[in-house]
Each structure stands twice: as C-alpha cells, then as structure tokens.
Amino acid sequence: MPLANALIAELELEGKSTVRMLERVPLDKLDWTPHPKSLTLGRLAWHLVSIPSIAVRLVSEGKFDIKNGGPQPMPENPEFVETFRRNLAAIQSTLAGMDDDALKAPFTISRNGDVLNETRKIVFIRSVMMNHSYHHRGQLSVYLRLLDVPLPAIYGTSADEAM
Numbered sequence: 001m002p003l004a005n006a007l008i009a010e011l012e013l014e015g016k017s018t019v020r021m022l023e024r025v026p027l028d029k030l031d032w033t034p035h036p037k038s039l040t041l042g043r044l045a046w047h048l049v050s051i052p053s054i055a056v057r058l059v060s061e062g063k064f065d066i067k068n069g070g071p072q073p074m075p076e077n078p079e080f081v082e083t084f085r086r087n088l089a090a091i092q093s094t095l096a097g098m099d100d101d102a103l104k105a106p107f108t109i110s111r112n113g114d115v116l117n118e119t120r121k122i123v124f125i126r127s128v129m130m131n132h133s134y135h136h137r138g139q140l141s142v143y144l145r146l147l148d149v150p151l152p153a154i155y156g157t158s159a160d161e162a163m
Contacts, residue, residue: 003103003122004095010130011052011095015088018048018133020152021140022080030078034146041143046074048136052087055129056094059121063108064128066116091129 030042050072103122150160
C-alpha cells in the first residue's frame, strides 16, 4: 500500500471529527478568548481550517521558512465547515498524487534562510500538519467547553452526547 493511502485515510477519519467541532463554533462569540495571550475563538477555528491548505503549498514547495508563517487572514464571515472541507480535499488530492519517493523527498524548515531542520515531506505532513491540527482541535474543544457548547465525541464518547 502506498504511504499516501494511510495519510489520506487518517485525514478522512480525523476530518469528520474536526467538522463536528467546527459545526459547533458559535458565530456570535468569534471574538471571545479565554486569556489575553490566547487566540480568539474565531482565529483559532480559522487556523484549524487553514492548516490543510497551508500544507498543500508547503509540501509543493518542499520547504518552510518560519518567518513566512503566521495566521492566515480570516474573512469577515468565515465559512468554517465549507472551507475546511475544501482544504481537506485539496491536501488529500495533493497526497494522492504523491508516490512513496515523493513523500520521502527532503523537506527543509528554516528561519530567515538559516536551516533549522531537514526532514522528509512525510514527516512534515505527519508532525506539522496532522499533529498540529489535532493539537488545535483539542484547544478548540476547551474553548467550546468554557463557552458551555456541548462537545461532540471525538475518540470514544462525549459527556454531552449519548452514544
């Protein structure tokens, strides 16, 4: 089985949980933040939505300079679920077009041109894109809990949903 198939399958499975979380983001609370140093609810949700599209660009380029990182501009009326689904389909399509050799190709992380890490594209996809997404989805679940929004089941059951 090509390596890409396992990544695509995981993205499909995890994407369903992410959609369930994004569906619950209260649009009247997008400016809410749990702490002055934290992202707003809207910025956090938009970052989660944007990660797959950022990954498409970075995987294609084979490099990431941290100086070019930072939040994606959020539209005035974000369509979290629809945009996430499009972005997820885009990264799945990108991966479907990559054979094992392409996934094992070098990937460079730098800052202002100074190389910080050289790895493989598959490692970048797994650690930076996928694990990063799961981390922010977990943050989003905390934000929603603090706002008294019922949480969907992600792994197993949820105290807010009878399974």
